[in-house]
Amino acid sequence: MFLINRREMLALAAWSVAASRAWADAPMHAQERELYEAAKREGEITWYSGQYNADSAEAAGRAFNARYPGVRCNVVRSTSQVAFQRLSQDQRAGVAQCDVFSSTNGGHYIQLKRQNRLTQFRPVNADGLLPILRIADPDNYFQSSFLGVFLIGHNTTMVSEADAPRSWADILDPKWRNKLAVGHPGFSGAIGVWALQMRTMLGPDFLRRLEANKPQVGRSSIDPVTMMNAGERPIGVAVSANSTLLAASRGNPLRLIYPSEGVVAAISPSAILANAPHPNAAKLFMEFQTGPGLSAAVREIFNESIRPDVPPPVGSRPLSETTMLAPSLEEAERGVPEVREQWRDIFGI
Template sequence: MLALGVGQKALAQAAATMTPHEKDLYEAARKEGGELTWYTAHSDDITAQALGRSFESMYPGLKVNVLRTTAQVAYQRVTQELRAHAVQCDVLSSTDIGHSVELKAKGAFEKYVPENASKVLDIYKGYDPDGYYFVTSAGMIGIGYNTGKVKEADVPKNWTDLLDPKWNNNIALGHPGFSGYVGTWALTLRNQYGWEFFEKLAKNNPRVGRSINDTVTMLNAGESAIAGSGPVGTLLESVQKGNPLAMVYPTDGTVLIIAPSSIMKGSKHLNAARLFMEFLMSERASQIWVDHFNETIRPEVSAPKGAKSAKDLKIIRPTVEQITKGVPEVIKQWRETFGV
């Protein structure tokens, strides 16, 4: 019997779509207080809120407190909470898989293997066979541009085109010290071209924000003509709203980001967190990702209309081991080279 306090009609409609396992978690979650706190760097705030509200509509009476921030800020926040023995975060979704490797090693995660973990696309399976973190989203990084400032014939076609002096003072970048997406992007291009690439890029005096999504904000504001680290999902969503932007998938490879989620040990809302992990790996969540121009992790959900899928592109990405070791190195090199 599902817990009372929500309209019987809403409960009946929700129960009809739940698996027996989900019903058990839902009942237990409502007894725990009916809420959870989600720290996420997986997306912009609009997409994160859409996921939170969708979960609430599927499970009446449960509430998701969504805190959208950059990966490094989320990581710092949970490490502070762990040191203080006062964990506020229930589910952590980072865009830096190195965070997951580190926190797992420190015993910071609750082991939980979602039923939906076996239903995602093969490329997103098996990153942690021990069951402490799972890939719950994926996105791509290419090159964006403001169509009012740059003609299509003149746009950079590959990453090394960003080094052309004609883009001096006109490139927007995120910061690897804040954004997990940018950290992986910078590491991928360091693997491909060496750090000399960034030393040359710095000579073009790019405008450096924090979040990778700041690059889209700068394009829309006309502050920059090119998004050198362009988040495909955020950029195409901005295009859909009528903004004069466009996307380039570089010929030398679009960067694919694999982003994991975990339940924090000490979670005060353990069953709600488990149910949320099931949701993040569900068809419903993948449809929301697609609606916001991100990659699907479920085979039942097709790529977003008007966007290219990772499976149809030349993709480049580092290994988990390279990310764990390399991103901290890249952050240090970045600060030395760009001075921020």
């Protein structure tokens, strides 16, 4: 079972506080300073985010506010599909509320770019990201800002490590009937990407075989963690590493399983809307997202760092030792809506 001892927790807290303070006081580069001065005249930025859970998104907002006094970050947190629906409703109503949009479904950005709804901008801080994240769009309409790792978890009081599934294929074994919990691709972009990757890897009948095991279906990737905590289901499928590690750090008997095929990686962008009501604050927020401040803030809540100068969270496997699986943005745009409809047909929800 994964446990964080008191020494590790104290070290993590001390590092996070020191790193956050150091970053908040660090000198701004020229573009950041220019954007900050312009953003102060706008006063705020509204962030539609489906990438982080509520605690992490609020921590990111607080870190932004500490770094840039006078520019308030309004965090509107939901699942990615709900965030995109909200954005679509804004467009139909002819209103501009969102400045920066962050989703785990890369296909959203292909669609928004094609509709000329995004602003070109490349943050200077993007040059300091992990190499796999530095380029998201060659035309700079969106920029990688999040790396989520999705895998399997189990309640160790209900299923032992020896008996737990070891691969994605294992969850299709009939012995796990009525023992699985999973999110819904109609609400979560990450679950849509995961389902698409599983169908590609394990065959077109994957969803039907999964449904035969009668998983309990929630909405986001966080719901299976809640179900494991409550003892409702022993196995969480496509759970995020950070939500599971956070729950384990609070004393819940949860453990991560790194499937033998690899983890599903949600390498996800953010983008500025073309009709952003606070365009300078939006650009400043993109600098913040790709800089060390956001990674330092969310690492404290067990999210993956997207920069080499901010270490990974306690309890996670180094990315260099992990096989990462993910469809391309183009594959996600085509495949996620299709797999979402297939899910509804098969599961009836």
